[in-house]
Amino acid sequence: MNGIHTRTPRFIDAGVASSAVGTNGMVVFGTGTDCYLSHRPMFVSPHNVQVLLDVELDERGCRALGADRRRGFGGIHCFDPEELAVAELDPHRKRPRKAFCGTLIRGHRERGGVPIAKNVLATVRTVVAFARLDPHLHRGGELFTHLCFGRAGRMYLAHRIGRRPSFDQIVVVRLIPGTVTDLLGAPVPVDVRDLEFESAQPVILVQREFAGPRLRTGEIAVAAFHATAAVGGADGFLAEIAIERQIYLEVADLA
16 A cells, blocks of 8 residues: 555445335446446435445456447446345445346446346445435535545546435546645655555545536546545545546436
């Protein structure tokens, strides 16, 4: 980790009471073997949970996903699990769900998506983030704006879904070398190209020039990692972060 130490995210919420089984569609990003799933949430039960999973797809899923991308499909892929209650993925459960089967879809199932592989097994490596959505959250309850996670050379930001109305957005980002400081502005000797966040780290984006709350390709912001320990044991650090590409944006489901 080269000077940066991750902690158990403070936003993991064990208070999800609903265990109802429903159609809990997920966005797929990454590759088949280096893959993430993001639950498409709403503010109604049983979909009122923001979940990010680091998973491994089985051979059928990896081949279908890879073939679609080699053919030049640049849109989103989704994964529709069979008979899955989102609460079963809660990492605080005594026996959290570690695997589930489903259908890999080119596009969005409710918007003309096409199944490209059925009975695909997704094995959960890490629950990156898990938090209940509260439609009655007041403005003062929103302590951070984004979740940062990923492996060396491929990092992501997901919008932290707070009070209603909100939106779901996932972008590919790059931490800019030479920009890391402690929270007081003193330089920290860390090569951000080596950083990895297995669990999502809460982030506040500051010093942005933008129109509206959504991130846009080409933007550069200062990311405040208040809950991630930096070299020397200091709590938190700052780093410049570049938005490279949008993977997913959903507004209507969270209006």
